[in-house]
Amino acid sequence: MKWLRRPSWFALLLTLAGALLFIRLGVWQLHRATEKEDILRRYAAAETAAPRDFAAVALKPPADAFARVGVHGEYLADRLYLLDNPKHDQRGGVEVYAPLRLRNDDRLLLVDLGFLPGNGTDQSPQLPPLPVAMQELHGLYLPPPGVGYEMGGNALARQTRWPKTTVYLDIAQVSADLGRSLYPYVLSLDPDPGAIYVREHTLDFSAMPPARHRAYAFQWFTFALAAVVILLVLHRRRPASPSDRP
Template identity: 80%
Template structure:
């Protein structure tokens, strides 16, 4: 190619390394989009799934589905955890979790009671009393909310009164706080029109939905193309001026 000067090995290696890195990042973003699409599909299918006995999936939840279960037992009296960072149409409020001991269960099950809207102040909403005696619950047996970077250590250990508030729900910290082993997932109760809680248990991909992963993938692939174009532009031969031939 007469219009192109031979690039140095360093330029070729740098361009190849950069382009391969960008392509790899783009493929990774596409994989993440596919994974979230699959999670959304499994979540939608769970609503129509038949109820299963909690004991059958308690310690070994299905890897390729979200189990819809029913369980009998009792709530632990006067114990509740308030997750202070859920998003429900940008309203203030908390997601409320209560420990529940299944009948004949060896561990404690954390139950997601639902979202309790705020009261227009910085104070936590007033919680209704938990029902006493044996209860029959049903809902989706789901992984707990993701834990982000926690600053300041275990917030639950520093609180002496219930309910306790946290911005990240860490099952290990809850287990330590209760002095009991927990089941590996939480029970998100089915919607109940008579309940004060709002139960819209949707997978929260608002900050990074599948479509955004695909947009980032396109961006990375564009960077890979740009790296090659920059190499070609920097090494193209400049047209010879007539004065240069004399």
């Protein structure tokens, strides 16, 4: 290539290392996009799947699937927890959780009743009474919401009135607050058009959906190409000026 000066080994190695790093990052982003799309497909399939035996997944939920289960039990109707999380509604609101005493079982199951929209004020929404009779419930057996950064410590232990409000939900803290053992996951009830609660079975990938992973992958691949182009531009032979000619 007469138009290209021979680059130094250092320039070649630096460009190769940078390009390989950018390509690796791009491939990783594509892999993450594929992973999340697979999770979304399995999640959607679980919503219409036949209910599984709860005892089979209660203590060891499947790591590669979302289990839809059916349970029988009675609500502890006076022991409600409100997760202050206005992600569904611009007016704010709370996600409501209720412990369920299963039939012939000492361990409690925390039930996600759904999201209750706010009323535009700082006051908690009015909660409808829960049934006190034995209930047959169906829903997805899901990990509890992440606790995030626990500012201020355990808020449940400082409250004496029910329902109790928290900005994060920790199964261990709820268990200690109730003085009873809890199952590790929560039951997210199936959608019910007649319920006052908003029940949307969605995974929160809004911060980083699969499409954004692919956009970042394109960006990393562009950086790899740019590293090669910069090497070529910096080592391009310049046309000889009249003063350089014999």
